[in-house]
Amino acid sequence: GDPDCPHTEGALCPKGSSTFQLSINETRITKPLYRAPGSDKWEEKPLDWMMDRIARLVKKTRDATFVEQEKEITVNRCDGLALMGSSVLDNEENYLIAKLGRAMGVVYLENSARICHSATVPALGVTFGRGAMTTNLIDVEKADVIMPTSNWAECHPVSYKWVMKAKERGAKIIHVDPRFTRTSATADIWAPIRSGTNIVYFGGLINYAIQRKKYFHDYVVAFTNAPFLIDPNFKTPTDLGGLFTGYEPAKRNYDKASWRYQLDADGNTKRDPTLQDPNCVFQLLKRHYSRYTPEMVERVCGLPKAKFLKVADIYCSASGPDKTGTISYALQLNQSSNGVQQIRSLCMLQLILGNIGRPGGGVVALRGHSNVQGATDMGTLYHMLPGYPGMPLRDAHPTFKDFIDKETPKTGYWTTKTAHIISQLKAWFGDAATKENNWAYDYIPKRASADDYSHQHMLVAMLKGKVKGFICIGQNPAVDSPNAGMGRLGFAKLDWMVVQDLFEIETAAFWREKGVHAKDRSVDPKTIKTEVFLLPGAPAAEKDGSITNTMRLIQWHSKAVEPPGDARSDAAFFYDLGLRLKKLYAGSKAKKDRPILDLVWDYQHDPKDRKVEPKMELVLKEVNGYATRDILDKEGKVVFKKGQHLPGFAAIKDDGSTACGNWIYSGVYPEEGKNLAARRDKATTPGDYMNHNWAFAWPANRRILYNRCSADASGKPWSEKKKLIWWDAEQKKWVGGDVPDFKADLAPDAPKLKEGPFRGLGGLDAFIMRPDGKGALFGPMADGPFPEHYEPFESPTHNLLSKVNNNPVAKVWDIGDLNKLGKPDQYPIVLTTYRLTEHHAAGMSRHVPWLSAMFSGHFAEISHELAAERGIANGDMITVSTPRGKIHLRAMVTERFQTFIINGKKVHHMGIPWHWGWLGVMPAAIGDVTNDLVASIGDPTTYIQESKALLCDVKKGEV
Amino acid sequence: MARTLAMFTDTSVCIGCRACEVACKQWNQLPAETPVWTGGYQAQSHFTDKTWRHVKFIEKKDERNEPKWLLMSDVCKHCNNAGCLEACPTGAIYRTPFGTVDISQDICNGCRYCVSACPFGVVAFNHGTGRVNKCTFCVDRTSEGMQTACAKTCPTKSIEFGYRDELAAKAKKRLAALRAQGVKEANLYGEDENGPLGGLNAFFLLMDKPEVYGLPAEPRLPQKPIFKDAALSAGTAILAGLGAIVAFRQRGGGDDGGEE
Amino acid sequence: MPNLQSPHWPLLIDIYFFLVGLAGGAFMAAGVADIFGSRKDRVVTKVGTYLALLAMLPGPLFLIIDLGMPSRFLHMLMVPKAATTIGMSAINIGPFHIKPYSAMNMGAWALLGFGVCAFIVALTLYLEDKGGTINLGPVRGAFGAIGVALAFFVAAYPGQLLSTTAQPFWTNARPLGALFLAIGASTGMATIALILSLRGPEVSGSLAKVRRAYTIAVVLQALALIAVFMAVARGPAWSASRAGLLTSGSYSLAFWVGAVGIGLLAPLILEVRDGFFQGYRQGRGMVAVASLLILVGGFLTKYVMFAVGQG
Numbered sequence A: 001g002d003p004d005c006p007h008t009e010g011a012l013c014p015k016g017s018s019t020f021q022l023s024i025n026e027t028r029i030t031k032p033l034y035r036a037p038g039s040d041k042w043e044e045k046p047l048d049w050m051m052d053r054i055a056r057l058v059k060k061t062r063d064a065t066f067v068e069q070e071k072e073i074t075v076n077r078c079d080g081l082a083l084m085g086s087s088v089l090d091n092e093e094n095y096l097i098a099k100l101g102r103a104m105g106v107v108y109l110e111n112s113a114r115i116c117h118s119a120t121v122p123a124l125g126v127t128f129g130r131g132a133m134t135t136n137l138i139d140v141e142k143a144d145v146i147m148p149t150s151n152w153a154e155c156h157p158v159s160y161k162w163v164m165k166a167k168e169r170g171a172k173i174i175h176v177d178p179r180f181t182r183t184s185a186t187a188d189i190w191a192p193i194r195s196g197t198n199i200v201y202f203g204g205l206i207n208y209a210i211q212r213k214k215y216f217h218d219y220v221v222a223f224t225n226a227p228f229l230i231d232p233n234f235k236t237p238t239d240l241g242g243l244f245t246g247y248e249p250a251k252r253n254y255d256k257a258s259w260r261y262q263l264d265a266d267g268n269t270k271r272d273p274t275l276q277d278p279n280c281v282f283q284l285l286k287r288h289y290s291r292y293t294p295e296m297v298e299r300v301c302g303l304p305k306a307k308f309l310k311v312a313d314i315y316c317s318a319s320g321p322d323k324t325g326t327i328s329y330a331l332q333l334n335q336s337s338n339g340v341q342q343i344r345s346l347c348m349l350q351l352i353l354g355n356i357g358r359p360g361g362g363v364v365a366l367r368g369h370s371n372v373q374g375a376t377d378m379g380t381l382y383h384m385l386p387g388y389p390g391m392p393l394r395d396a397h398p399t400f401k402d403f404i405d406k407e408t409p410k411t412g413y414w415t416t417k418t419a420h421i422i423s424q425l426k427a428w429f430g431d432a433a434t435k436e437n438n439w440a441y442d443y444i445p446k447r448a449s450a451d452d453y454s455h456q457h458m459l460v461a462m463l464k465g466k467v468k469g470f471i472c473i474g475q476n477p478a479v480d481s482p483n484a485g486m487g488r489l490g491f492a493k494l495d496w497m498v499v500q501d502l503f504e505i506e507t508a509a510f511w512r513e514k515g516v517h518a519k520d521r522s523v524d525p526k527t528i529k530t531e532v533f534l535l536p537g538a539p540a541a542e543k544d545g546s547i548t549n550t551m552r553l554i555q556w557h558s559k560a561v562e563p564p565g566d567a568r569s570d571a572a573f574f575y576d577l578g579l580r581l582k583k584l585y586a587g588s589k590a591k592k593d594r595p596i597l598d599l600v601w602d603y604q605h606d607p608k609d610r611k612v613e614p615k616m617e618l619v620l621k622e623v624n625g626y627a628t629r630d631i632l633d634k635e636g637k638v639v640f641k642k643g644q645h646l647p648g649f650a651a652i653k654d655d656g657s658t659a660c661g662n663w664i665y666s667g668v669y670p671e672e673g674k675n676l677a678a679r680r681d682k683a684t685t686p687g688d689y690m691n692h693n694w695a696f697a698w699p700a701n702r703r704i705l706y707n708r709c710s711a712d713a714s715g716k717p718w719s720e721k722k723k724l725i726w727w728d729a730e731q732k733k734w735v736g737g738d739v740p741d742f743k744a745d746l747a748p749d750a751p752k753l754k755e756g757p758f759r760g761l762g763g764l765d766a767f768i769m770r771p772d773g774k775g776a777l778f779g780p781m782a783d784g785p786f787p788e789h790y791e792p793f794e795s796p797t798h799n800l801l802s803k804v805n806n807n808p809v810a811k812v813w814d815i816g817d818l819n820k821l822g823k824p825d826q827y828p829i830v831l832t833t834y835r836l837t838e839h840h841a842a843g844m845s846r847h848v849p850w851l852s853a854m855f856s857g858h859f860a861e862i863s864h865e866l867a868a869e870r871g872i873a874n875g876d877m878i879t880v881s882t883p884r885g886k887i888h889l890r891a892m893v894t895e896r897f898q899t900f901i902i903n904g905k906k907v908h909h910m911g912i913p914w915h916w917g918w919l920g921v922m923p924a925a926i927g928d929v930t931n932d933l934v935a936s937i938g939d940p941t942t943y944i945q946e947s948k949a950l951l952c953d954v955k956k957g958e959v
Numbered sequence B: 001m002a003r004t005l006a007m008f009t010d011t012s013v014c015i016g017c018r019a020c021e022v023a024c025k026q027w028n029q030l031p032a033e034t035p036v037w038t039g040g041y042q043a044q045s046h047f048t049d050k051t052w053r054h055v056k057f058i059e060k061k062d063e064r065n066e067p068k069w070l071l072m073s074d075v076c077k078h079c080n081n082a083g084c085l086e087a088c089p090t091g092a093i094y095r096t097p098f099g100t101v102d103i104s105q106d107i108c109n110g111c112r113y114c115v116s117a118c119p120f121g122v123v124a125f126n127h128g129t130g131r132v133n134k135c136t137f138c139v140d141r142t143s144e145g146m147q148t149a150c151a152k153t154c155p156t157k158s159i160e161f162g163y164r165d166e167l168a169a170k171a172k173k174r175l176a177a178l179r180a181q182g183v184k185e186a187n188l189y190g191e192d193e194n195g196p197l198g199g200l201n202a203f204f205l206l207m208d209k210p211e212v213y214g215l216p217a218e219p220r221l222p223q224k225p226i227f228k229d230a231a232l233s234a235g236t237a238i239l240a241g242l243g244a245i246v247a248f249r250q251r252g253g254g255d256d257g258g259e260e
Numbered sequence C: 001m002p003n004l005q006s007p008h009w010p011l012l013i014d015i016y017f018f019l020v021g022l023a024g025g026a027f028m029a030a031g032v033a034d035i036f037g038s039r040k041d042r043v044v045t046k047v048g049t050y051l052a053l054l055a056m057l058p059g060p061l062f063l064i065i066d067l068g069m070p071s072r073f074l075h076m077l078m079v080p081k082a083a084t085t086i087g088m089s090a091i092n093i094g095p096f097h098i099k100p101y102s103a104m105n106m107g108a109w110a111l112l113g114f115g116v117c118a119f120i121v122a123l124t125l126y127l128e129d130k131g132g133t134i135n136l137g138p139v140r141g142a143f144g145a146i147g148v149a150l151a152f153f154v155a156a157y158p159g160q161l162l163s164t165t166a167q168p169f170w171t172n173a174r175p176l177g178a179l180f181l182a183i184g185a186s187t188g189m190a191t192i193a194l195i196l197s198l199r200g201p202e203v204s205g206s207l208a209k210v211r212r213a214y215t216i217a218v219v220l221q222a223l224a225l226i227a228v229f230m231a232v233a234r235g236p237a238w239s240a241s242r243a244g245l246l247t248s249g250s251y252s253l254a255f256w257v258g259a260v261g262i263g264l265l266a267p268l269i270l271e272v273r274d275g276f277f278q279g280y281r282q283g284r285g286m287v288a289v290a291s292l293l294i295l296v297g298g299f300l301t302k303y304v305m306f307a308v309g310q311g
């Protein structure tokens, strides 16, 4: 760790401390390995031979499965290829994957962010305008109350220092988790709730805040859509028995016609600043959550009323002009059939308490892998392009015009989206993208349906034989996927698979799987015809590139050591692949091959470099944006010369004169030789506690988003204690301790602007990315504009809030016996899955001796009461089973899991860390795959899996 | 002798992440060892020749019957009066100019007397090298003016490295603050130079009684009473000697007896 | 119970502790007989001295074998470090060092010194028997005197080595040194008696004296054992509770039957009956039996004391 880094102060967690063994590790692969169909062993092959074969297979599969036209619409889609990028790869690498992938026509394009934090993006996006953490970790120290609802101390240990600093200052810590963890150990209060009941918990807090008038009235009126009037036809589940207006059972879908604001004669939204109108958002919200009483919290979550009230009282005290509170979350909200809404409920609580955009407040969305944020920004996700424009749909966006009309809002800062899309197409297809051909819009593949192509869809498509070739970079889906056993069956149906990794991971070795304890999992290589390529990759320390951490901070890292042997960056792999494809397609007359042939793909690698490493600064430059020709101002004076870097996204044009790979990153590389991501200056101006000169945070180096909210309606700080930025009447601009996330010169009392990028926004519209400029308490999603509780699909109880047990629009994959759901009578125990500080996700740590030696093997944590009931002693081997599969592991009997009382009945709750798989450096690192227990279920908006709350059964011994 | 260095481990902010344990292995290039089932999160029940920082996870229930998890990163105490050092017959164990206690691997002959003499069970025998190992206080770093590896890596500053006097003052402040916040059970262990073993140069802020952490309530220097013991032995020697003298001075008796 | 680490010393060390004790006891008896005994008692001096030499010889060997790095046995005595850095009141003498607080270091020195004395004394006796002309009396006197002091030391130090560790039981068993010394005396003299009992009637006078002497030693041994228990009982629970292993735990048989029964009661009964009430009329067979009992009992006493500390 770098002792000067203001965020870590040189500290590391065990994984960080052991990175040495990531590079210096005898089990690391340094030569390309090939597994022929039906073979039972790896053979070493030359890198060039591998790449040549891979390129030909890609072409073969692409040509065989390419769909050019559908319903007279050019779709340029290739369903037979699947690509998995990864949130451990650099921004530039993910950008190249997205760029090449889309040019190839790939729609099955994902990265681990999907099964990680995908629900975060729409939840935060719809509520605040951007799908990213709203605050900065250093700022956590300023909070008066901190409520981690994730396992912050174990999963984000280094950033937890700021929580501990706040605590040393006397801040109260409330940890919400069904399980007593190392975070709970440091908390003042541990509030256990049953897995999957978060909406009831947060809804209960919202209800408490409203009933007891603890919400921040002035903030709510000024900055949220609470005063807005909603269409009178709109009704909430309180009145419709668990459903919102417009449910269509046949389609398992909502008609959202009535989910909208009331408009007056000249098209402005109607409001009631007194918040009294029964149709105003605030009253609807109040009525909606009136059912979420403390008693209900006790019955559904199993959190005793007395304790809930104590928690509610403490947390809601963190509100008002001179107090703020912050809440962390990560997977426990994401990985659910209600993923997006669980997160929304948290965001809404923070909004009504006035905790967004203010010091010590915010929503701390603790991201996953080193670069989940960046991989998401770069759009290696099926549903979006880099920078968050949606991925076009065949039926909704047949033409560029449809796409722009539907994608680009009429008001708010995202009116600039059209320019971003055009500049992106220019960056990808250069001179081939012209006004005449709609900037080569046709080159971009069109999705056939919104209900396809996600991580889980991809696995099912493999199983069904639709996907034939799979390239998996920096991810281990054989272990990380829900219903992983099903996923591995899918791999066996592939014609070929390419994996690039540091180690021989289970995904690449699926054809020689050994059931570790659950022996019946073992497979016979002879029966598996998939051709497998395993390429040696290089970790961050061995390559140039940038990573965007959880607080949107883009940090550049330079190659510290050469990758060993044939190991090389992932950028090199894709760059190399792209060059080879261009060669293979050279001279093709087919229209379908234009995207590849016209793709701008020159990153000036050293011709003598057999590893074909591209110049990463050039990729970052493209991401940042540059002028495609000389750009002149009115007087005809040159403002940007051809090829000159863009200073920021304000300079992006919609006339093809600029190319920009990802607009939100624009400004990170404003001039030749001035890479701000590589900047490492500590606080230069006194009091700059967020160190604005350390690297670069998107957008425009703003550290706390929506910081206009840190000042009241008149532009004055709410209080001295909590001031951040404010309106300086003399200078006529916003000034203070952060870059304003607002039009710098837009006065607090300014009316709505009529034109310009900020059109439709006035002096109180702090949430500039939202069309209405307000924080969305009312925010239409696939499953409703307000979060409503539905039980997980596997739950020990029926829904106590309504007759509708499960999310009525969520997805359950129909793959017969491979995805049966368990009922409480056979599977009475609630099971959750999670991480350990010492282990890393799907297995990196299992190849690192120091980390592997930190636990004696795979284990499940169960309560003394459950152990006694099942005659299990601490340390016994047990069998945990669900209808999807069973695993054998050791029982750790502990006080840290306790029996819940749900609706008056005892319910056992247990948990399993999911890190283990059948490959590793020592016996302790080897175990059954926890994800073989998890079902194929998806949230309706992002299709993230339900891996935090399921049902299981436990037996003593290996049965 | 240079100003005494120390480490202050404040268990009230420890998150049990074990980064210190790994950082120690990384800096000292200690190999990973086979983990054992301890019934909980610990991979070793105590220090070993390869685990010099050892994080303890102690599970209990508090007075309100709520679960409690005591997390503590244990380490060699670098005692001002060190049992291991006094025991060592070869002088392999020595006091560094910084007041810490280190073992010269080129002198140790593996007699294991120190192992038995440490009141905290720190020193451990290495069957591979035939010598004993323990925390070196990162002599190779500290002598270069760097802080110890475990302290540097600790995410929450639960381990702090510095001059003993400064850290001791800090520890007292921290204790006062905690007491003020109503944390009665908090207590300092080894910070007092007039206390047991003349104070420990790696001292702790504990959140429960020392015994709960497997630490002796009041550690003693085992060798302290050696001369008292010697007096006892000498006394016995004299009696035994006198007895023999009496027996041999005695005339008659057996002299004439004994024929068959 | 605080977390501690056991040194895991093997039986070999146990045997060594027993043998040096025995050697010490025998040499002490030899010395006393030489100075205070009658001319006839020279046999005791000779047997005692040769026995001591023989019994201590394997000692260093055992110690060295047990070291993790046997080649470094000399480090016990030499270190290239300033005394100030290696312990309380340590001193350097040339390349050598002495650490008064390290029983093992002092023991190493004592063993060396004792070995030299025993050897020289034995040599003088041998030469005299060869009928040498020069009078070696003064030499033997000098080395004998020093030797006897060191004899007590080597007999006692293993006990103190244990009582100055941090191990449960040991760390509170302050009189272990005294106990080990008493055992050394009793077993040393018992061995002499055993050997004499194989000789003809001409030695029976000396034999009786040896028997009186070792009887007194056995009494001291009993008292020391009681003292050990009293000391341990005063220690903290985690340490005192270890005594349970002896009185009722895994070592109770060896303790009650071996240490107490065979080592103390049986020989005392025999000796008191015969010695005081019958003026040593019993035959040599009984002497052999009594001394064997003392040897076995003495060994087992040391064995259990050693074992109980290592758990």
Ligand SMILES: Nc1nc2c(c(=O)[nH]1)N[C@H]1C(S)=C(S)[C@@H](COP(=O)(O)OP(=O)(O)OC[C@H]3O[C@@H](n4cnc5c(=O)[nH]c(N)nc54)[C@H](O)[C@@H]3O)O[C@H]1N2
Binding pocket: A086, A088, A089, A112, A113, A115, A116, A117, A331, A335, A368, A369, A473, A474, A475, A476, A477, A479, A480, A481, A482, A500, A501, A502, A503, A505, A537, A538, A539, A540, A570, A833, A834, A835, A840, A841, A842, A843, A844, A914, A930, A931, A934, A947
């Ligand atoms: N049941 C259950 N399942 C889960 C979760 C859960 O909570 N419960 N969590 C989900 C979440 S949040 C996530 S993010 C996923 C994580 O699942 P994965 O992303 O599969 O986890 P990792 O094992 O970290 O996979 C990263 C791989 O990339 C390799 N790697 C590291 N650096 C590089 C590089 O620079 N280049 C290349 N080519 N390879 C590299 C590593 O060796 C490792 O094999 O798991 C998901 N699965």
Ligand SMILES: Nc1nc2c(c(=O)[nH]1)N[C@H]1C(S)=C(S)[C@@H](COP(=O)(O)OP(=O)(O)OC[C@H]3O[C@@H](n4cnc5c(=O)[nH]c(N)nc54)[C@H](O)[C@@H]3O)O[C@H]1N2
Binding pocket: A116, A117, A149, A150, A151, A152, A154, A155, A156, A176, A177, A178, A179, A181, A193, A194, A195, A196, A197, A198, A329, A330, A331, A332, A333, A366, A367, A368, A369, A832, A833, A834, A835, A836, A837, A838, A839, A840, A841, A842, A911, A948, A949
């Ligand atoms: N050491 C370590 N750190 C990591 C990772 C790792 O593999 N190892 N992975 C990284 C990645 S990829 C990610 S995404 C993050 C994930 O960070 P987290 O989400 O914090 O990690 P998890 O352990 O998956 O889940 C957190 C906690 O959710 C609890 N939980 C389960 N159900 C519920 C619920 O309904 N409500 C509440 N409040 N809690 C619930 C579980 O008991 C668990 O303790 O961690 C990152 N950091």
Ligand code: SF4
Binding pocket: A011, A012, A013, A014, A015, A016, A017, A155, A156, A157, A158, A159, A370
């Ligand atoms: S793994 Fe995460 S927490 Fe640990 S050192 Fe690396 S970045 Fe920091």
Ligand code: SF4
Binding pocket: B013, B014, B015, B016, B017, B018, B019, B020, B021, B055, B073, B153, B154, B155, B156, B157, B158, B159
């Ligand atoms: S590194 Fe710090 S926080 Fe982590 S276990 Fe060690 S002492 Fe505790």
Ligand code: SF4
Binding pocket: B076, B077, B078, B079, B081, B082, B083, B084, B085, B101, B117, B118, B119, B120, B121, B122, B123, B134
């Ligand atoms: S703790 Fe033990 S090893 Fe460390 S100095 Fe003290 S006595 Fe020696």
Ligand code: SF4
Binding pocket: B087, B088, B089, B090, B091, B092, B093, B103, B107, B108, B109, B110, B111, B112, B113, B114, B115, B131, B132
């Ligand atoms: S083992 Fe080595 S360090 Fe320990 S006492 Fe013996 S010689 Fe000294």
Ligand code: SF4
Binding pocket: B023, B024, B025, B027, B028, B052, B053, B075, B134, B135, B136, B137, B138, B148, B149, B150, B151
């Ligand atoms: S001071 Fe150095 S040697 Fe001692 S525990 Fe810390 S890292 Fe290990």
Ligand SMILES: [Mo]
Binding pocket: A112, A115, A116, A117, A367, A368, A369, A372
């Ligand atoms: Mo993640």
